[in-house]
Amino acid sequence: MKKITLIAIVLFIGIQSSQAQVKVNPGLRGGLNISTLTNIDDNNFKTDFYVGGLVDIKFNKYFSLQPEITYSRQGDEGREYFDNGSYRNVNYELNYITFGAVAKFNFNGGGFHLLAGPSLDVKVGDNYINTNPENYDLAFVGGVGYTLPNGLTFEARIKQGLVDIYGYNGFDYDDDYYYNDVILNQLFQIGISYTFKTK
Template structure:
């Protein structure tokens, strides 16, 4: 019984010590979105912004997990063709509140890092109603990118965000042939260039 108690005590001390090495710090992030929608004719990138907050959970000098909550203005620029009228430029607005978590891997424990993780996007508004369409309220996305963190907590990052669900919720299966036509699916794609700052909490 004494040996079991001693072993349990040693394991408890080890667990407490390992947890004490984990550093948790809040932060803010924001920057430029270059967004587009796939498989739309006469489609161009739309420039807009994203802004939000983060929690930096640093497990060691090589690995950090970063949950994020972000307001992201996405969509696309395109052309509208009316019968008998000249084409008209337009912007498709799709704005989301995104809840995500990226894993960051630091090379040699220094500032340069790669990152990747999932994102759950909840639509807060859009302007598709004027065109007679209604995008669904949820998107799932995958985020990947690179960055560099300075010792003062300032980080510069470049990311690519790929939506995984058609914005109208279509699966686009041909019931006759059971084929999936990827060239018909409309997905969010976003290049993000921005900065973040992590506050040091003692």
């Protein structure tokens, strides 16, 4: 009985000490979006913004997991053609609420880090007239950043959508894959975040 009690106490102390090392800090993030859509002729990049919140779950000085929820204004600058051959430039909007979680790997426990993770994007608005883009996107995020001791972070990210915005899976009726026909979100983000220190 004494051995069981001793083992239980040791396990309890071990669990408590491991939990004490995990630090959970909320934060805010925002910045510049430079977005486009793949495989569309005569389109250009569109600049807009993103803003949201995060929770930094720091397991040790080398690794942390960061769930995020963000409002992201995306799309591209395309052309609308008329019957007489003329055209006008149009800013096509695809606005999402994104739910992501990035893993952050800190070099030598310092401020410089790499990050990567998935994202589920739910469309909350668009300005398309003749077509109806998909209501969601799945994406992969990768990037680099640097965090100052006061919690201010500077980051650059690339985000690649994985779902065709019109629902095309890239296959034709003969089961041949045509990547050049798939229209995907592509996004480059430059921004800052601030993590609040909690006790």
